[in-house]
Amino acid sequence: MTADPIRWAWAAAAVVLWLALIGLVALRRARKTGDTPPTAPDATLVVFASQTGFAEELARMTTAALNAGGITTALISLGDLTADRLAAAPRALFLVSTTGEGDAPDSALAFMRRMSQRDLSGLSFGVLALGDSSYRSFCAFGRALDDWLRTNAARPLFDRVEVDNGEVGAIRHWQHQLNRITGRTDAPDWAPPAYAPWRLIKRERLNGPDSPGEGLWRIALEPLGDLPDWRAGDIAEIGVPSAPGQSPHAHREYSVASLPADRRLELIVRLMRGPDGAPGLASGWLTETCAIGAPVDLRIRSNSAFHGPEGAPPMILIGAGSGLAGLRAHIKERQAARCGANWLILGERHPAHDRILTPELETGRALGTLERLDRVFSRGAGGRYVQDHLRDQADLVRDWIARGAVIHVCGAVAMGAAVHAALAEILGAESLDDLTARGRYRRDVY
Incomplete structure (x- = not known):
């Protein structure tokens, strides 16, 4: 997110x-x-x-x-x-x-x-x-x-x-x-979230400076108090100050890309710009303005609609760009539980500049915690999108679903809609609805 x-x-x-x-x-x-x-x-x-x-x-x-x-x-x-x-x-x-x-x-x-x-x-x-x-x-x-x-x-x-x-x-x-x-006249008002104090400890650009897209950054934070608990799929709510030293006046949500076992909370944030070229309020602050060591107001909210499945069924994870954040947490959770039947389909822009988190993902594939890792690039020779790749792999998708696989999709709403249409073609609209109703098809699109 x-x-x-x-x-x-x-x-x-x-x-x-x-x-x-x-x-x-x-x-x-x-x-x-x-x-x-x-x-x-x-x-x-x-x-x-x-x-x-x-x-x-x-x-x-x-x-x-x-x-x-x-x-x-x-x-x-x-x-x-x-x-x-x-x-x-x-x-x-x-x-x-x-x-x-x-x-x-x-x-x-x-x-x-x-x-x-x-x-x-x-x-x-x-x-x-x-x-x-x-x-x-x-x-x-x-x-x-x-x-x-x-x-x-x-x-x-x-x-x-x-x-x-x-x-x-x-x-x-x-x-x-x-x-x-x-009939109550003394009911208390509902109020803003009670943020906890965190600190920005690291900021790392994941794509190259010549990428056709804006910078994609891994942001790491640590709490100033006790480390809270969370699950893959949960959301970090961040209070964004209007100026350095001011109280938050805006609120943004981001998919959490790490687990408590990492001892820190990580996000994957794309720098966004407005029509005038100005950086987005939250993404600009997190990726450019907020100083390392500076305080960050943050609250973790449970998002049960994007939690992982019970047991250890196969899992197809589909996303693009910053959508890797929510999927990465699931991969980590599955690795900790020794669930190896995981298939990641990840879209980005250019193969020469946007192979994000390559060492980490390739290690997962070598160790078998990622059974399949399919990278899809929209730019360069033979540009394709994740929905195109799904159609190319239709038989394999159906085979994984027959084996009991669950599907998690994370990324921008346009990507989510295109992936949904491709899955409906591959599996049938009624079958996809049935998977949704049974919690086997879950989306975090924004």
């Missing part, structure tokens, strides 16, 4: 939304009591559909707020929600993201296949739709879900709440509606 102009819109949504005054105790209680099916028939369903974990965390905050107000809840992913369970519930609150150009999150595809005519006249509902108005299909999935609920006779508790890039007023309006449900 390293593309400033695209990812920031989603990332900035987190700046004002994290739980502070509600406290960790309430959040832990929500996790203990909310993840299981309801034990009471009047339980309120809190349903989330999240692509990066943001809607899920807001759902957990919502669950905590309702529990604190004496409301019995059940927290559930939309992909796990059945029509019968929804029809039997008296009340449901939906917190759903729209990803890409108006798409539903991957975890919601199973539910979408079940969105047929249904009598929901006994259900009251509310919808919080997360989106980005710079996209043509703003909050498209949240709007479609809201329309479907109304069409099937469910009764809205209030008008749909749409959140554009974490707009403060919209989130406060959602919390106001929760207070109306609980």
Whole structure:
């Protein structure tokens, strides 16, 4: 997750939304009591559909707020929600993201296949739709879900709440509606994330200076306190100062490229530039401005939608450029667990200048922790993209899937869409949907 102009819109949504005054105790209680099916028939369903974990965390905050107000809840992913369970519930609150150009999150595809005519006249509902108005299909999935609920006779508790890039007023309006449900007048506000102090300890350019793309940098940080725990697939939220010595005024998200066993957190960041050539706020700061040894405000957020599989099935990892960050953490996690059936398909620009992390990846191949390493370059003689390579290797992709392989894709949204189309051609759209519903196809696209 390293593309400033695209990812920031989603990332900035987190700046004002994290739980502070509600406290960790309430959040832990929500996790203990909310993840299981309801034990009471009047339980309120809190349903989330999240692509990066943001809607899920807001759902957990919502669950905590309702529990604190004496409301019995059940927290559930939309992909796990059945029509019968929804029809039997008296009340449901939906917190759903729209990803890409108006798409539903991957975890919601199973539910979408079940969105047929249904009598929901006994259900009251509310919808919080997360989106980005710079996209043509703003909050498209949240709007479609809201329309479907109304069409099937469910009764809205209030008008749909749409959140554009974490707009403060919209989130406060959602919390106001929760207070109306609980009857509380003293509920604490939701507040910005509690960053921990880290320090920048190393910055290394991975591609050559003659690359046709901007610099791709490995950034290493260490905590000033205890090293926190995290998993492959998790996200580093960074508070970016507007000027040296100032408090953060912007928020960016990056895929974590290392594991706690490395004793430091690493990112892979592409320097981004605006139309005027100015460096991106976060990427410019991390790759050029922030001094070695300088403090960095950082928080690690769990992203269960991109965690690895249980057990040790084969794994196909597909990405390009800075997307290697999230894939690299998975490779490290698999190596530590001695899972050797890993196939990395990595796209970059030019073979002469963009063979990033070559010693590390070639060592993995030599040791057998990378069964296959396929590099694909879009420039130079015979330029190809990762989606072209997938089509070339269609029989092998089908063979790996038949062996039980999972697929993880990480990188820019355009690459993710092209890879998705190629996989749908190779495996069939219904089969790909089925893999998604079963957690065997996961994406982190930005």
